[in-house]
Amino acid sequence: xxxxxxxIVAASGTENFIPLNKxxxxxxNARKTPHSEASxxxxxxxxxxxxxxxxxxxxxELDTDGAATGFYFVTIGEGRRLAQLLRVKRKEIKKTEPIRxxxxxxxxxxxxxxxxxxxxxxxxxxxxxxxxxxLAEERGFGAEEIAARFGxxxxxxxxxxxxxxxxxxxxxxxRNGELALDQLMAFAITEEHARQEAAFERLSYNRDASTxxxxxxxxxxxxxxxxxxxxxxxxxxEAGGTILRDLFTEDGGGYFEDVALLELLVxxxxxxxxxxxxxxxxxxxxxxxxDFPHAHGLRRTYPHPVELxxxxxxxxxxxxxxxxxxxxxxxxxxxxxxxVDARFGELEAEIERxxxxxxxxxxxxxxxxxxxxxxxxxxxxxxxxxxIRTEDEKPQPxxxxxxxxxxxxxxxxxxxRSAEDGETGEEENDSLLSDILVRDxxxxxxxxxxxxxxxxPETAIVAATHALAAQIFYIGADVHVVGIxxxxxxxxxxxxxxxxxxxxxxxxxxxxxxARQMPRDVTGLWSFVAELDHDxxxxxxxxxxxLTVNAVKLPWERKPRAQATADQxxxxxxxxxxxxxxPTARAYFGRITKARILEAVREGISHEAAERMxxxxxxxxxxxxxxxxxxxxxxxxxxxxxxxMEERVKQAPxxxxxxxxxxxYADAAE
Numbered sequence: 001x002x003x004x005x006x007x008i009v010a011a012s013g014t015e016n017f018i019p020l021n022k023x024x025x026x027x028x029n030a031r032k033t034p035h036s037e038a039s040x041x042x043x044x045x046x047x048x049x050x051x052x053x054x055x056x057x058x059x060x061e062l063d064t065d066g067a068a069t070g071f072y073f074v075t076i077g078e079g080r081r082l083a084q085l086l087r088v089k090r091k092e093i094k095k096t097e098p099i100r101x102x103x104x105x106x107x108x109x110x111x112x113x114x115x116x117x118x119x120x121x122x123x124x125x126x127x128x129x130x131x132x133x134x135l136a137e138e139r140g141f142g143a144e145e146i147a148a149r150f151g152x153x154x155x156x157x158x159x160x161x162x163x164x165x166x167x168x169x170x171x172x173x174x175r176n177g178e179l180a181l182d183q184l185m186a187f188a189i190t191e192e193h194a195r196q197e198a199a200f201e202r203l204s205y206n207r208d209a210s211t212x213x214x215x216x217x218x219x220x221x222x223x224x225x226x227x228x229x230x231x232x233x234x235x236x237x238e239a240g241g242t243i244l245r246d247l248f249t250e251d252g253g254g255y256f257e258d259v260a261l262l263e264l265l266v267x268x269x270x271x272x273x274x275x276x277x278x279x280x281x282x283x284x285x286x287x288x289x290x291d292f293p294h295a296h297g298l299r300r301t302y303p304h305p306v307e308l309x310x311x312x313x314x315x316x317x318x319x320x321x322x323x324x325x326x327x328x329x330x331x332x333x334x335x336x337x338x339x340v341d342a343r344f345g346e347l348e349a350e351i352e353r354x355x356x357x358x359x360x361x362x363x364x365x366x367x368x369x370x371x372x373x374x375x376x377x378x379x380x381x382x383x384x385x386x387x388i389r390t391e392d393e394k395p396q397p398x399x400x401x402x403x404x405x406x407x408x409x410x411x412x413x414x415x416x417r418s419a420e421d422g423e424t425g426e427e428e429n430d431s432l433l434s435d436i437l438v439r440d441x442x443x444x445x446x447x448x449x450x451x452x453x454x455x456x457p458e459t460a461i462v463a464a465t466h467a468l469a470a471q472i473f474y475i476g477a478d479v480h481v482v483g484i485x486x487x488x489x490x491x492x493x494x495x496x497x498x499x500x501x502x503x504x505x506x507x508x509x510x511x512x513x514x515a516r517q518m519p520r521d522v523t524g525l526w527s528f529v530a531e532l533d534h535d536x537x538x539x540x541x542x543x544x545x546x547l548t549v550n551a552v553k554l555p556w557e558r559k560p561r562a563q564a565t566a567d568q569x570x571x572x573x574x575x576x577x578x579x580x581x582x583p584t585a586r587a588y589f590g591r592i593t594k595a596r597i598l599e600a601v602r603e604g605i606s607h608e609a610a611e612r613m614x615x616x617x618x619x620x621x622x623x624x625x626x627x628x629x630x631x632x633x634x635x636x637x638x639x640x641x642x643x644x645m646e647e648r649v650k651q652a653p654x655x656x657x658x659x660x661x662x663x664x665y666a667d668a669a670e
Contacts, residue, residue, distance in 0.1 A: 012105040015055065017098035018072055020084050024061065026073035030114035035079045042151030043083030048092060049149035052080055056101045057116075059109055072101065075109040076116045125163075126175045132157065133164030159185075159247045167193035170200060179207075182617050185248040186212035189255075208618050210590075213246075220244065220255035221262055227290075228256050229379025231265045239265060266290070266375070273381055274373045282363075283385070284392065285370035292374045292384065292499065294490050299393070299475040301369060301386040302515040303359035316354040323347045359516070361386060368392040377497035449481075461541055466529045468544035473518045479525065489550040503580045514543055553638070570641040577639045583629060588636065589622035597625050604634030 010016050046053075056077030060068045074081050087093050104112065135141045141149070143157040150157075166174075166188050173179045179187075186209040187196045199215040221228055223243070228236070233243065241261045245254040256262050270288035278286040287293075308316065326344060330336060336344070361369075369392070371385040433441075453460050467480035472488075491498050498504050519528050529537060551566035569575075583589060589597050597618075601610040605628050613621050 010103050012103055014103050016101055016103060018058065018101050019096040020081070020088065020093075020099050021095045022071050023056070023058065023074050023081050023099060023101075024071055025078055025081070026059070026075050026109055026113070028073070028109040028113065029075065029078055030110055031078070031117055035082055038151075039079060040082050040086055043079050044086045044090075045148060045151030047080065047083055048087065052084075052100060054080075056080060056099060057104050057112065058101045059105055060103070072103075073109070075104065075113050077101075124175060125181065126171050129160050129164035129166075130171070131164075132160040136161055155247070162188045162191070162247050165191050167196045169193075169197055173200075182209045183207060183212060185209065187216070188248070189213055189246050190216050190244065210619060217244075217255045219259065220257050221259055223254050223256065225256075226375055226377050226379040227262055227266045230375055230381075231262060231269060236262060236265060241265075270373055270375060270381070274371075277371060277373065277383060281371075281385075282366050283370050284366075284368055285389075286373060287370065288373045290375050292372060292382075292492065294492065296372075296387065297475075298387040298389055300515070301361065301365045301388060302512055302518075303361045303386070304516055305358060306360045308354070308357055312354055312357055316351065319347050319350045319354065323351065368394075376500045378500060382500070461537065462526075462530050465537060465541040465544060466526050468548075469518070469529065469540065470522060470525055472544055472547060473515055474522045474525075479522055486544065486548045487550070488547055489552060491552070494552050510543065511547070514540060567642050575641045577635055577641070578633050581635075581639060583626065583634065583636065585619070585622035585626045589625045590619070594618050594621055597621050600634065600636070601625055601628060604629045604632050 054077070057075045058072040059075055061071040061073055063069050081099075084093065084097060084099065088095050088097070132146060135146055136143075143154040143161065147154040147157045163184060166184060170179060170184065170187055174181070174184045187199070190196060195216060199212060202215055203212070223229075223233070236256060236258075237243065239261060241256060241258045243254045244257055267288065270290075274286035274288045277283065323344070326340065326347070330340060365386060365388065369386055369388045371383055372387065374382045374384065376382050453463065463482045464484055467482040467484045468486050470480045471486055491504075499508070517528075519525055529540065532540065549569070551563070551569075553563065581587070583600070589600070598610045598613060598621075601613060609628060613624055616624060
């Protein structure tokens, strides 16, 4: 018999170099959750750059007879062992690489493993940020080199370097717990210490990170601003503009620092669009504006239906036929091939282009009129055509009516007579009567009209519709005798971007559709309204009345009865705002307090869902609330339509209290 080889084990507490392939994971290690890939990568990078800075602690493996097998269990340092195995896989070292270890057979392996993970105190993040900054400044390491040495991404290094450059005063506040990490990140958007400290001094109770960024960047323009989107990063930087990048936002967005340059580029680009439109379509003038000039005071004309040319009709028929054929061939396909999908897009664009030619402006209007070029809130261009300046209106005799009647001095009046013929009889007779007598007679006639009209509801609708339409679709057309005056409220002054919303565009299209149908001569308006079929006349009446609706709630107004009427109107028309508006982070949740966000989630989802969000930062909470409530019909109280009197009563106390606070928070957020 041969004697069994006995492995000699070094005494406890001694330091030995043990081959990597002789080390094993200890079954007595207190850490049961596996190391993450990121942590192993970080260990490997650190070891590759600096070696193993802390010895592994091991115990010898024993067989069933109690004899050493030559292998060792790693009690402390399993992460470093895994990192070295990763380096073996990458062929950076051999599997027999000697690893410096401390033999420990005196202590309980499980206890010292637990002690290693429990009693140590992690480095304060502030110290880490400043240490990274010191590496960059004193040793000249760039972000990529530091990242390679510590196993993190260059972006993470840049973030830590930026945080390390925050004002020492604010860093001390962070160490003392007076600032949270997300607040420090917000201050780090700029490297100017004086600017950071000035913003800190201006903070009141609201120290939200978004508020800090807004204070620091109030003289700059966010990359998400419509002006920045419209111009683009490349043209702006090529013109010499600089962008301050926010390293702590997911989209990597930033802020355009040279606002004057950006405004110049916006004006120039919009101006070029205006020039191109004027040359291409032949308008007398075009004007570029950031926002639509609602106070323009100009009369507007609209395109009228025209027949397509034979060539355009043939092209439209061919495009529609091919589109229908493609649809039939691929209607069962789960996914379209790229070339088929592209062809569908081309055909849709061609059909839309040709269909647009069914509407055209009168060449005379184009020769005398103009268009406004406006920048939408999503950074796209909007064109509003057909405006006539006062000096470009055709001259007219004083006897003629204003509005579109001025376009046609020879136009016939509503009863078939020309305007001049209609005035020669009664007007001459009127001039022979005294003013007092004329007033007396016309007062009696007015009373007669009132009595008869009160007995004829259908004619009353015609008269009311005529009065509204004459003032809505014509400027200065003083032709109505019913004293109804439409008061129109410009909603764009109350809700930013409402004109660009799908609802705003739907209303504009509906209004333009009616405007195209109006007689060019306002004296023909009565006949137009009277000759409409009942449903069409009521639709026009409804449109004119709807244009005057104003349920906007202003902070200085106290009109509870008007708001109650708005609720009753909402019930009457079965208003469901979920079809027109949804609560998003941008439109709602980002503009209210965290407490009200949680209240909405509790009401719309559950108390449990709200509790899970309590510790979120406000931007994350707002995004989470949007996603959670997207699948529900939840709306803020102001957007709901009361279904019962009881619900209206429940909302009444909130009108002066809770909603007032909501408006204060919304104003603060804006």
